[in-house]
Amino acid sequence: MSTTNDIKLPLSPPQTRRVVVGYQDAEDLGAPDLPTEPLPLNMGPSHPAMHGTVRMVLEVEGEKISSADIQIGYLHRCFEKESESATWTQVFPYTDRLNYISPMLNNVGYALAVEKLLEIKVPERAQYIRVIVGEVSRITDHLTCLGASAMELGAFTVFLYALKAREWLFELLEETCGARLTSTYVRIGGLSYDLPPGFDEKLRSILERTKVVMSDIGKLLDRNRIFRDRMDGIGIITKEDALAYGITGPVGRSTGLAYDVRKDHPYLVYDRFDFDVPIGSVGDNFDRYAVRVEEMVQSMRILDQALKQIPAGPVMVSDPRIALPPKTEVYNSIEAMIAHFKIVMDGIHVPAGEAYSYTEAGNGELGFYLVSDGTGRPWKCRVRPPCFPATAVLTKVLPGLFIADVVPTFGMINMIGGECDR
Amino acid sequence: MAKIVLDRLAAQFAGGEILASGTEHGDEWARVRRDAWIAVATFLRDDPATKMEMFIDLTCVDRFGGGGPGAAGNDPPRFDVVLHLYSVSLKHRVRLYCGAPEDDAWVDTLVSVWAGADWYEREAYDLYGVRFKGHPDLRRILMYPEFVGHPLRKDYPKEKRQPLVRRQTGMPE
Numbered sequence: 001m002s003t004t005n006d007i008k009l010p011l012s013p014p015q016t017r018r019v020v021v022g023y024q025d026a027e028d029l030g031a032p033d034l035p036t037e038p039l040p041l042n043m044g045p046s047h048p049a050m051h052g053t054v055r056m057v058l059e060v061e062g063e064k065i066s067s068a069d070i071q072i073g074y075l076h077r078c079f080e081k082e083s084e085s086a087t088w089t090q091v092f093p094y095t096d097r098l099n100y101i102s103p104m105l106n107n108v109g110y111a112l113a114v115e116k117l118l119e120i121k122v123p124e125r126a127q128y129i130r131v132i133v134g135e136v137s138r139i140t141d142h143l144t145c146l147g148a149s150a151m152e153l154g155a156f157t158v159f160l161y162a163l164k165a166r167e168w169l170f171e172l173l174e175e176t177c178g179a180r181l182t183s184t185y186v187r188i189g190g191l192s193y194d195l196p197p198g199f200d201e202k203l204r205s206i207l208e209r210t211k212v213v214m215s216d217i218g219k220l221l222d223r224n225r226i227f228r229d230r231m232d233g234i235g236i237i238t239k240e241d242a243l244a245y246g247i248t249g250p251v252g253r254s255t256g257l258a259y260d261v262r263k264d265h266p267y268l269v270y271d272r273f274d275f276d277v278p279i280g281s282v283g284d285n286f287d288r289y290a291v292r293v294e295e296m297v298q299s300m301r302i303l304d305q306a307l308k309q310i311p312a313g314p315v316m317v318s319d320p321r322i323a324l325p326p327k328t329e330v331y332n333s334i335e336a337m338i339a340h341f342k343i344v345m346d347g348i349h350v351p352a353g354e355a356y357s358y359t360e361a362g363n364g365e366l367g368f369y370l371v372s373d374g375t376g377r378p379w380k381c382r383v384r385p386p387c388f389p390a391t392a393v394l395t396k397v398l399p400g401l402f403i404a405d406v407v408p409t410f411g412m413i414n415m416i417g418g419e420c421d422r
Numbered sequence: 423m424a425k426i427v428l429d430r431l432a433a434q435f436a437g438g439e440i441l442a443s444g445t446e447h448g449d450e451w452a453r454v455r456r457d458a459w460i461a462v463a464t465f466l467r468d469d470p471a472t473k474m475e476m477f478i479d480l481t482c483v484d485r486f487g488g489g490g491p492g493a494a495g496n497d498p499p500r501f502d503v504v505l506h507l508y509s510v511s512l513k514h515r516v517r518l519y520c521g522a523p524e525d526d527a528w529v530d531t532l533v534s535v536w537a538g539a540d541w542y543e544r545e546a547y548d549l550y551g552v553r554f555k556g557h558p559d560l561r562r563i564l565m566y567p568e569f570v571g572h573p574l575r576k577d578y579p580k581e582k583r584q585p586l587v588r589r590q591t592g593m594p595e
Binding site: 071072073076078080081082085116117119241243244245246247257258259264265353354355356365367369371379380382384388389392393396421422 | 446447448449451475476477478479481483484504506510513515517536537538540541542549562563564565566573574580
């Protein structure tokens, strides 16, 4: 097992809490059992308390859910079908839109998968930059998840604080690649550009300010009666379920499953950093919240080390079959013009074969299973979305809960429509 | 590379259940005969030397036209159901293939082995039209019920139009 289970979460939740009316359990009030009959209730696909388009057909008895049918697919954008007619490089913009609050992590995951088929290794500086932009994206991912979930529970201030910090980070990424969300920053064999000047100091200053925001958020939520009542002991996922469904990432780790791709199968330069992996114990909503908060702290540790270690050097491999020639040469020599044209029009030729590559994205193991037939376009480009199994398990978790519990449970699963429906 | 999983499979299933196996780009893979699909999956999950307790991914590949890399033998089945498994405790992975011919496209369901296979099999059915025998609830998942055809098949044109669906308003089915 991993050696990282010893992390103490800030507040460990009580083992069992059921619904609370004031400070008394509903059962203690001695309310007579009123006759109820099953009622189908439609939640979604467009519902104010659910970020992400998903439809839940619930069967309720009174306020209690007796069965749940989760229907996804409302954000299906034919990712795989479109990828099959795009060149390997043209798939990058589609990957931005998978998990659209941490697009850099998807870019990196896809690039690593193609590089596995090509059997190339990118320059060290590019690897460090991939880690840096990836960890920044992880922080934006978790901030969005926490902020939005807190807002749905009535804590609008937390949402504004979290989005304020997220915006600082997005502005930094915008400076790096020209876009807040649709980054398309990573390329096969490296990166499209180096970091902008002054990135180092700006990131450090933003992280300092983000730490203050996170401490404010913690003060607002950690001991907040309303927040705790709706998070503690609600929506428990067991470790066995996490294994059987393939739930990874913060949701999987909240159940006590010690699995983080960065730690167990280090890719890029993750083996050079000292960081811990937070593990939950109960697997309820509060554990998922606490794991995410701690992961942001650990991401900041990684960023701090990466900024210290990052070497100078190129950010793209020099192989002319993969890298575009420099623009000055393209405009001044026919050879470079032809090379540029061939790579753009025909695509990078990836040798025939199959590979499954996996990275730790915001929501867990983001896998790319690629099949190449040796041409410039993928034969198959499968994404293994990390929040797909986490959404699937809701059909098992929701029955027995109350309608109001759907909101925090769904929020803490952090289902991202773009990634789940592809 | 130590091929623990593949060696265990070869030792346990000597009766031709494993049609082929190998390593590609560091990924171990094995091609399983269709009638042994559940038996191999259950063995990999329960055997103490493999311990594949975590279900990772299930999808399908269309080997249309006998082409596509990795197609098996001279007369490869059109569809390959592809299963990825992982062992959290032993930290190893394996990829399993199970072929399904076009005119008889079915594979046994793995829902009884890993509950998580449910949605993945629905997706493979939805997008490729491969049926999973014994699946408790084989509905479309990403497409809507009235959708005609299976969009990820290679013979489904990207530009194909679908008929307009008008649904009666009322309670969900």
